[in-house]
Amino acid sequence: AAPHVAGAxxxxxxxxxxxxxxxxxxxxILLKSAVPVSDTACFCTGPAQSPNFAFGYGRLDILGAVTLASQQVSVTLQFSDTTATPLAGVTVDLVDKRTGFRYSQVTDTAGEVTWRGEAPGKLLFSGEYGVEVGGVCQEPFTGQIRLAPGAEVQQAWQVDCAAGANVPFAGLAGTLSTTAGTLPNTYCVWLPTTSK
Structure with a gap:
């Protein structure tokens, strides 16, 4: 497969x-444009998952990759607090929902970050992204944004630390116990990436 990827x-x-x-x-680009190949055999239950351990992100699709890469998006996001004061010098991450890749920038004096043009660190492509703003609230402020191919987006975001609505699983607590003997199996508890 390596020669095919190199050629692509x-x-x-x-x-x-x-x-x-x-x-x-x-x-x-190659991961996001890959054609998903489902696998339900590798100890998976429920809906077929992609990416998976058997086929990764799927089948290489170079036409899809070129199409995706040719339709870059232009995004300007402005962040302020509840008093409309721009949040300058804070880190903003756009986290690709499909691959987990982070596109990071630091806000300017107007509280803005921009992805536009051909400079390294400024390229961005269509898809669904999580928006994370760190260093403002006790936990990172989070949101969602969907970018269409070739889109030009300008949005203003107000960060309200007191609302708490943007902290996933806020207040989650619980106890696991057994009345006799030891627990028969290993259990996994999935926590948000912002948990401590």
Whole structure:
């Protein structure tokens, strides 16, 4: 498979020169555009999952990759507190919901971050993203944004630390106990990435 991937990357860089030598972004394009291949055999239960341990993100789709990379999005997000004061110098992450990749920037004096153009760190592509703002509230402020291919988006966000609505699973608590003997199995408890 390695020669196929190498050839796909060469074609991608030829079609979209702004990605040349940007290895992480090129990888993201290939992952996001891959055709999902489901696998329900590897001890999976419930709906078929992608990515999975058997087929990863799926089948390489270079046409899909070039199409995705050719339709970059332009995004400007402005962040302020509840008094409308811009939040300058805070880190904003857009977290790709499909791959988990983080696109990070620091807000300027107007509380803005912008992804636009061909400069490294400014390229962004369509998809669903989580928005995380760190260093303002006790827990990171979180939100969601969906970006269509070629979209130009400008949004203002007000960060309200007191609301608590943007902290996933806030106040979650519980106790696991058994009345006799030991627990028969291993149990997993999934917590949000913001948990301590």
């Amino acid at each position: 990357v060469a074609l991608l860089w030829s079609a979209v020169p702004t990605l040349t030598n940007q290895v992480e972004l090129s990888e993201q």
